[in-house]
Amino acid sequence: xxxxxxxxxxxxxxxxxxxxxxxxxxxxxxxxSWYRQDPGMGLRLIHYSVGAGITDQGEVPNGYNVSRxxxxxxxxxxxxAAPSQTSVYxxxxxxxxxxxxxxxxxxxxxxxx
Amino acid sequence: xxQVEQSPQSLIILExxxxxxxxxxxxxxxxxxxxxxxxxxxxxxxxxxxxFSENTKSNGRYTATLDADTKQSSLHITASQLSDSASYICVxxxxxxxSSASKIIFGSGTRLSIRP
Numbered sequence: 001x002x003x004x005x006x007x008x009x010x011x012x013x014x015x016x017x018x019x020x021x022x023x024x025x026x027x028x029x030x031x032x033s034w035y036r037q038d039p040g041m042g043l044r045l046i047h048y049s050v051g052a053g054i055t056d057q058g059e060v061p062n063g064y065n066v067s068r069x070x071x072x073x074x075x076x077x078x079x080x081a082a083p084s085q086t087s088v089y090x091x092x093x094x095x096x097x098x099x100x101x102x103x104x105x106x107x108x109x110x111x112x113x
Numbered sequence: 114x115x116q117v118e119q120s121p122q123s124l125i126i127l128e129x130x131x132x133x134x135x136x137x138x139x140x141x142x143x144x145x146x147x148x149x150x151x152x153x154x155x156x157x158x159x160x161x162x163x164x165f166s167e168n169t170k171s172n173g174r175y176t177a178t179l180d181a182d183t184k185q186s187s188l189h190i191t192a193s194q195l196s197d198s199a200s201y202i203c204v205x206x207x208x209x210x211x212s213s214a215s216k217i218i219f220g221s222g223t224r225l226s227i228r229p
Contacts, residue, residue, distance in 0.1 A: 004156070035219075040221055041221055042117065042202070042218065042219030042220050042221045042222070043157075043202075043219040044219075045217065090156050090157075092156075097206075097216070097217065098144050098145065098206045098207070098216065098217070099144075099145070101147070101159040101162060102157075102159070103159075104156030104157050104158070105156050106154075106155055106156050107154070107155070107156050
């Protein structure tokens, strides 16, 4: 049982490049979400999904896209990277977004030059 | 405005000592409050979760308290160990189900360093 896995662990991009951050979970959780963590700030919700085929925007969705074709996978796409997207990105999953504990992946550290 | 504020921002204590971290929130309506531990370079890991009706919850040497009337929570760490060095994050959830607006608010965390 690997829990929540994320790849890559670290990535450097140039402004304007696109990329996909991968997230997978093997706990059969319906709820998955993406957060970004910036120094001195709490985690902020980017996008979330309540099940396969269903996604919605969080607090800071601009510049990011998501899809959920399977229960296990929830990739995050950066369409055209900007320096403001330099951050640490965490994927999380849970049986319920409010009542149950969220399980976080190890994070992806992204640097946009 | 719904907010979660933690104090202190950082704390250094000697190994073996106790410490208490604070969390104040203005979220309403309140659903539950969680404390997470985040080691450097890792994702947060849940320590405790408390609903409105609970005022204390323990997990080993970690004890969380909740006063829903004053909207305050604390995390007490007993007999600290070097492995307790981490950031501790307070997370408050709204009662409402998910909507387009975030219904979970994360505090910015307290950075705890344990010195030998």
